[in-house]
Amino acid sequence: MTDQPPVASRESRAQVRQMLLIGAVASALGIALALLIDWFPVPASAQAGPIDTLWDVLLIASVPVFVLVETIVLYCAIKFRMRPGEELKDGPPIHGNTKLEIIWTAIPAILLVGLCTYAYVVLTDIEEAPATEPLNVRVVGEQFTWNFFYQGENGDEISSPQLYLPVDRPVYFTVQSKDVIHDFWVPNLRMKIDAVPGIDTHLRVTPDRIGEYPVVCAELCGLGHSTMRQSAHVVPRDEFDAKLAELARGPARGGGEGGEEETDGRTLFTDAAQPQTCDSCHTLADAGATGTTGPNLDDTLTDLSEEQIRQSIVDPDAEVTEGFAPGLMPRYGDSLSEEQVDALVDYLMEVKGG
């Protein structure tokens, strides 16, 4: 019953020094490796800088903890393993080491409090309301698509199947869900929040880099979860205003409201069908499409009648191709006009014919 190992104290001190040395070298290598890895895509918001720095600090703090613990475990397993003939030997009668226990409780506690404080400061800092009036965007998730709503001039909401954001203007997102929990995430903007049915969640972000970035769902929400991907377009302000005006003038769905509507089957297939273009999920050689989420149309089209093709677009769950789950494909009868569906059917019949 003593605080110190009773025997071979000089030898054990040397062993501790050896362990710490190995641990220090391995930590340095581990930190270098961790910082070398490109963890995140190109940063595209004012919030990205502080978040990436926080991430690096977390790596620098946590890699040595992991490496040191592993070093001690491996070192002891190798150095003090039982050798032949030692089966009946017992270890020295040590009760514990109070000093050591205080140290290994205190250091992690201090580390945790420090890192939590730092993370809290960063989070409150980047979520602080900006001095300028933010752009309000309502994001609505549903199985399996996102819809974005902007405030129009006359109080109407303008809806868009893709996210458009003006560069360098703070955005205040209100995130909602129509069915189950989704998670609104644009990795390049770094910020991410759950879309929970029945409540509004919020997110502030200031995009500061022009480009096109993926919008993804980061919460397993059903069979089509992995297809719940759209685009965030960060554009110059004048381009954003023009886009909003265009969306206000002619919504994607038909109805003769004066907007120009895409009625070329092939263009619809690859560029214009909403909520997602057909080529994002289907393969069709004629359209240069290589999607693999849904049936390969080069194979399945030949067996389908015109009526079946129409039904597959308008109400896909009425008859699902073997091997594919129902509920994966949106009902395009809800989002495309009759003329657009006709155009798609004509185009697919044409491809099928020859």
Ligand code: CUA
């Ligand atoms: Cu929505 Cu996953």
